[in-house]
Amino acid sequence: MSFPPTRAVGRGSAWYRGDCHVHSVHSDGELSPAELAVRARAAGLDFIATTEHNSAALPGAWGHLASDDFLIVLGEEVTTKTGHWLALGLAPGQVVDGNHQVRDGLIDQCLDQVHRGGGLCVVAHPHAPYPSGDFMFPFQGFDVVEVWNGLWTSDRPWNADNEAALAEWGRSLAADIQTGSWRPAMGNSDTHLEGQTGTPHTVVFAEELSTEAILAGIGSGRSWIAETAYVDVSFTARTAGRVAGVGERLTTQGGQVDVRAVIHGVPMGTVTFHTDRGKIHRASLPGAGPGAVQWGTTAEDSMFVRIEVRHPNGDVAALSNPIILT
Template structure:
């Protein structure tokens, strides 16, 4: 519940006043919001970081302009700006987006019992954060996001600081951030991410069997220079627009990469039919072939995961590109997903599942 002396949350979920800024001449600069659609871009795989902070967030050191430059340097197609509990930078991104960079408006909601991301908010929209797991108010906040057409993402479930550990049930959330780059020191993968991935992986089989599973995504949670895009999410989308990207994430048509150097293709075929990540393959009782093509992880290991856990693994060649094939049937599992690790054990990429019937 709101603490004594704090303003009560706005029922509509919108900030009463979107901040403006003043230039050196003293003139007030009106907010300029980024476009929701980049024209001329069709079906493709798009790389993006959905958890990004500027100087306005505690611990942030980069300006919006510096973040835009860093996104382009990391070869990202989109980012989501997710300041802590504010929309104050929404109006700073209009001039920084472009035909090569989509900026999705969002917020990191930092509650007393965990953090979550609201992606695809309206300009200036602020989602309430003043509650904990005992207050029973999180559904009200999630409803605000869903009414705006946005996504709710459970953030860094095992973050190593007070209130960072996610204590809410995943029910009602659209996705889970299983890979968060901020708290990994010099390495993009750590024990907290390992725990988040294991937790998500254990629930996947039951969720799929009940017809409602939550995709995994990965983000940098960038606060400092050099963090943006490590890792990021690669989304199959009908275009480079907020609605299309969020639809791809919601459907699970995505995988996570440690950097743009890593490229991956995963498909499942049976009887002349084919399905990709986040899709369903009807096998009609025939054995299905999983095909993985990977670049950027020499001498790495590909592991295949089903409802029986990690059941098969193969090593990649010591040069840049490698291809692995493996067979299974719908009687063996309702899904298959893969993880790709460097020889050190560091994660290089992981995918959402392909479903089998």
């Protein structure tokens, strides 16, 4: 099989875990495609995306690694002089030219190339600590922001660069939702070395395990970010018999909204609820077993609600895209 199929059998309409930023020996990673696939499955992932620097996935390198329960999405890390970005959902052999920068004015042309094929454009590690790592392009035209990148975190899965990316995304969220142009957050490992795959990854609600459905879930914000597969989150908002999940809109008709989060795998952690007014509520998780946290609001008080789950040392264990209240 030259290239991986765009659809796997999967579990139908379900939550799927995936890492959309990995590198193999075909760019600057130390693992082969086969080794990456083995480690992704061991990490509890249902899909990965190939994102070699400024190059397409090679024919024959990935196709035989896909299976009924494991999807491989074709992509690229477009590596420019003024920032990196992910092109997800590319056609076999398709390459987006990375030889552009802010001053060229070519970014819109490159984004259009990806969008015409049904792909997504993701701002990658916007505050990465190396030359060209800082993202200098405007976010306008991009579909998603990688707020959590695992590469430069050493022995911890969270660092100051991720904190800055999360804060920047969080500050812009209210204005972007108001204008109808908000960009969902995602997290990826940016695997180059042994032991990185799946830390973190994005958990996506998709109608099926296919490239089209996974990208639709990511692009619509029907997703949340997990440190590892040991962490699980359920996040919903309810009013007058209506329920919405992450990335969805809840029509409240002015009524009270009950927001509920159930967290597994973060003992002694904390959950914070964030709205357009900032961090608005905080609760502690138990030392063992799942923790359930509830909070009440209205659409008048909260344009949206999202959550962050942190370990006792303050590192993020999970975070969600918003539920939008109208």
